Amino acid sequence: MDFIDQSLGQLARRIPGATRLFDAHHLDFCCGGNKTLRAAAAAAGVDTAPIVDELQLLLARGDASGEGEWQHATAGELVAHVLARYHAVHREQLPELIRLARKVEQVHGERADCPHGLADQLSSMAQELESHMRKEESVLFPMIANGHGAMAGGPISVMRMEHDDHGVALRAIEQLTNGIVPPGGACTTWRALYTGLRTFRADLMAHIHTENNILFERFAPAMVH
Incomplete structure (x- = not known):
């Protein structure tokens, strides 16, 4: 899955734990959720590669947090x-x-x-x-x-x-x-x-x-x- 051209909001909805990951990298997923990962990372001066790796791990791990339940409410x-x-x-x-x-x-x-x-x-x-x-x-x-x-x-x-x-x-x-x-x-x-x-x-x-x-x-x- 190509993450870097999806918006932070899309990724935050789809991948439980992504919000904490974005916050750790100082990416504004709440107010800046319409920015792509590529654009947000460039603006923050951070490398997308480790973020993409961590997103893949989170996706593979599945929703153990209950964070994703509201997507279907x-x-x-x-x-x-x-x-x-x-x-x-x-x-x-x-x-x-x-x-x-x-x-x-x-x-x-x-x-x-x-x-x-x-x-x-x-x-x-x-x-x-x-x-x-x-x-x-x-x-x-x-x-x-x-x-x-x-x-x-x-x-x-x-x-x-x-x-x-x-x-x-x-x-x-x-x-x-x-x-x-x-x-x-x-x-x-x-x-x-x-x-x-x-x-x-x-x-x-x-x-x-x-x-x-x-x-x-x-x-x-x-x-x-």
């Missing part, structure tokens, strides 16, 4: 999954992350490696994400649940653009936190903050991937380039 089941697994979870995650970030900045603000501005960045992201999720819950998801997904091209386009904005916000968080790696001597609160940030990042990327590359693709396929 109904649109209604996907919407219910997104609401329970991601929307509800983000609403629990962000207030606590903001609280921890403020505490770290207050206590360790004199340190050069303190993530200055992280609490404000997370607060802004929480507002943007809440607005985004409410639009999905009040407009797009009811259209899909009522069988009008084929008419949802406009709302889907808006949601994809907002997903791109979320991706930019995640990269800003990574820059503020040295790739979400706590420095030497970080206190328990600081380490807990970064552990929570890594979980939030993984959840948000999986959330965007599920919508962009699986749910939305059924009604408004993205142009591959």
Whole structure:
């Protein structure tokens, strides 16, 4: 199978474990899922050969993770999954992350490696994400649940653009936190903050991937380039 001219989104849908592989190589499979593996790797300056080898191993191994089950779910089941697994979870995650970030900045603000501005960045992201999720819950998801997904091209386009904005916000968080790696001597609160940030990042990327590359693709396929 020729992987390099397939989109990251196609590969992420087809091969369980591909999302983790792409993330390890800094390939944006969630917001940049319409790029081919060849184009994404070139933009990131990475060699496609080892990635292709690992994709072949993952494909041969089969789906032991359960990750591929949503590819075959109904649109209604996907919407219910997104609401329970991601929307509800983000609403629990962000207030606590903001609280921890403020505490770290207050206590360790004199340190050069303190993530200055992280609490404000997370607060802004929480507002943007809440607005985004409410639009999905009040407009797009009811259209899909009522069988009008084929008419949802406009709302889907808006949601994809907002997903791109979320991706930019995640990269800003990574820059503020040295790739979400706590420095030497970080206190328990600081380490807990970064552990929570890594979980939030993984959840948000999986959330965007599920919508962009699986749910939305059924009604408004993205142009591959």
